Amino acid sequence: MSEARPGSGEHVLIAEDDPSAARVLRLLLEQAGYRVTIAPDGETALRILDEQGAPDLLLLDWMLPGVSGLEICHLARQRWDALTLPILMVTAKTDPESVYAAFDAGASDYVGKPFRGAELRARIDAHLRTRRLVEERARMEGHLRERDKLFTLGLLAGGVAHDLNNPLAVISAHAQLLLRSAADEESAGQLREIIGGVERCSRIVGDMLNFARRHPTERGPVDAADVARATLRMRERTLAGSGVEVQTELPAELPLAAGDWHQLQQVVLNVIVNAEQALHGRGGTLRVTMSEAAEPAHCVVVEIWNDGPPIPPDVLPHIFDPLFTTKAGDEGTGLGLFICRRIVREHGGWMDVRSDADGTAFVIRLPVYPEPSRT
Structure with a gap:
């Protein structure tokens, strides 16, 4: 994974009561790509921390009216460690006792005034780079734990x-x-x-x-429309009995997809059954459409849409997670959609979902079989 560039939208909160110094700091950091918030006094800085939580980096002037930068540093460090919130003290107090007091309060670094812009940016970049590396390591360790599980x-x-x-x-x-x-x-x-x-x-x-099971997919030419028709025939009686109207748009001139017929039917069947369950007891519409797309690669696009209740925003990011389910205990294992996405990926394709007040659509992109004709 590529590392984010310095200043790639990271948020720096600056507590500085001198308007001229605050303008210089804002200009210096915004030119480097950082988002900057200025707090003109200590009370404002503490309120921002309370309301918005930790920024990516906190830059403090020591001599602030009301609550000093040193006090803010001490209070912030009680809530966030140095890797979560790097704190830089920028002050004209450069005597050894002041430097020691700043580090003792939890400062990550100390820059004397007047400062050089290039040096200040380099120090900020270094602290945020360390923070990003630690976060990346934590994500990687999480992925490894999940893979082992x-x-x-x-x-x-x-x-x-x-x-x-x-x-x-x-x-x-x-x-x-x-x-x-x-x-x-x-x-x-x-x-x-x-x-x-x-x-x-x-x-x-x-x-x-x-x-x-994990086994290589045996790819061949597959008429995705035939897969959809056969699957809908399997569920025709159940759908009709539930008051679900089925609409299809399956153009005859679509190219053949590359894949395993039975595995692709498993994917389509699982999504249709999920739609049935979303529409259970209320009727509605199930629409299966197919089209051809050239970007990002030549593919057949299968969209299975229903006008049932939308998937809640907090659930949507986890819909393909293994063992994640919102169904009753005897209705689902939390593996169905995870397996579907895995099958599609093993075919060299892509599967995603979108959901809003109008309904929910599962979108499947399958690579086109590399043959010039449908013979």
């Missing part, structure tokens, strides 16, 4: 899923045999509930196995 989970899921398949098959077979000779409708209904529960368990097992 998913790897372990995949191994466990694969083993558990294989072990569950046999007893589930036995339960289902016996329930179906008993259903044929059920004494009354009440018994038949209970047996159908057992069979339905087994089918739900089987779907969960299938999700777990798909989560655990």
Whole structure:
């Protein structure tokens, strides 16, 4: 990952009561690409810290009216450590005792007045560069922990899923045999509930196995429109029974996509089922459209849209996270959309979602099969 350039929109709060010095500091830092806020006294600086939280860097004049820069430094350091909030003291007090007092209060650096602009910028850049590197390291460590967790989970899921398949098959077979000779409708209904529960368990097992497996995708020419039509036929009765109107726009002249027919059907089916659940009990519209796009690469674009309730903004960034689900415990594993995005990425494609008051759309981009014709 490339490192952000110095001054790439980072926020510097400057507490400086001298208007001329404040103007010079603002000009110096804004020319370097920083966002600058000026506090003309200590009380204003503390209010900004309380209301807005820590800036990326705090630059303090020692001799401020009311609350001094030294007091602000001490109070800020009680709330944020030096890596979270670098603090630079800029002051004419350059005697050793003052320097010691500033560092003792928690200052990260100390610049005497009059200062050189190039030196001040270099010191600010250095502190923020260190801060960015620490943040990047924390993100990388988080990614590594997540990868290890998913790897372990995949191994466990694969083993558990294989072990569950046999007893589930036995339960289902016996329930179906008993259903044929059920004494009354009440018994038949209970047996159908057992069979339905087994089918739900089987779907969960299938999700777990798909989560655990990683294998190369066998790519060939695929008519994405055929995939969509076949999948909609599978769900036709359920959609109609739920009062969902299905609209399609599947142009015949679309190029063939490169991929695995069955894996792509799994993706389309999962998204359609999610749409059914979003529209459950209220009816609505499910629209499947396809188009061709040349940018950023030649691809077939599949959009599956429904006019159900929007996905909440705090949920939307996590919609493809493994094990994340907002469904009831027996309705989802939190793996479906994660697996879908993984399949699309393994095809060399891209999958995303957008959601607002008008509805929710899953957008899938699939690379075009590199052949000149549809023979």
